[in-house]
Amino acid sequence: MSDVQLADDLLGRLRARNRYDERGYLFLLAAVDYLQGRLDVRRHVTGAELAWACRDLALDRFGKLAPSVLGHWGITRTEDFGRIVFDLVDIGLLVTQPGDTEADFAGVYGFDEAFGGPYIWQGVPAR
Numbered sequence: 606m607s608d609v610q611l612a613d614d615l616l617g618r619l620r621a622r623n624r625y626d627e628r629g630y631l632f633l634l635a636a637v638d639y640l641q642g643r644l645d646v647r648r649h650v651t652g653a654e655l656a657w658a659c660r661d662l663a664l665d666r667f668g669k670l671a672p673s674v675l676g677h678w679g680i681t682r683t684e685d686f687g688r689i690v691f692d693l694v695d696i697g698l699l700v701t702q703p704g705d706t707e708a709d710f711a712g713v714y715g716f717d718e719a720f721g722g723p724y725i726w727q728g729v730p731a732r
Contacts, residue, residue, distance in 0.1 A: 615696055615698065618696045619692060619696065624679065624688060624689075624692065625678055625679040625680060625685065625688075625689060625692075626677070626678035626679055628678050629675070629678035629679060629680050629685075629689060630689055630692065630693060632659070632662070632663075632675075632678070633659065633686060633689045633690065633693065634693070634698065634699075635662060636655060636658045636659045636662045637650075637655065637658075637699070639658055639661070639662045640654060640655060640658035643658070649702050651709060652686075652687060652690070652705070652706075652707075652708075652709025652710040652713070653709065653710070653713045655686065655690070655710075656683040656686050656687075656710050656713040656714065657713065657714070659683075659686050660714065660719050660720070663675055663720075664720070669720075669721065671720050672716050672717075672720040675716075681716060682715075682716060683710045683711065683712065683713040683714060684707070684710055684711050684712075685710075686710050687706075687707035687708070687709060687710030687711070688707060690707075690710070691707050
């Protein structure tokens, strides 16, 4: 199987779950790499560490629009990062350690607080 066929197969399996936009899954994988690049040594990371890395990466990439971009992909709370992680585990792109659960991502932070509240563009408040 070629790399392109493998990528198409994996994306197809994620699309079949119909939970999040595929860009959300790709973003989560980028956040894993982003976090690992910030560590002295590659290691297993906690759900909370990964959730905060997702926040940091989103702010780096999207600035004040980060919560809007994530929301467009269906990601509106840290629990969504956990679901994405375990979807990626189910298709073999990530691995967990014993004791890791989706609950590790529950309530790590609220999006409004973590992203600085709604973005106001040209004096029009976000909805």
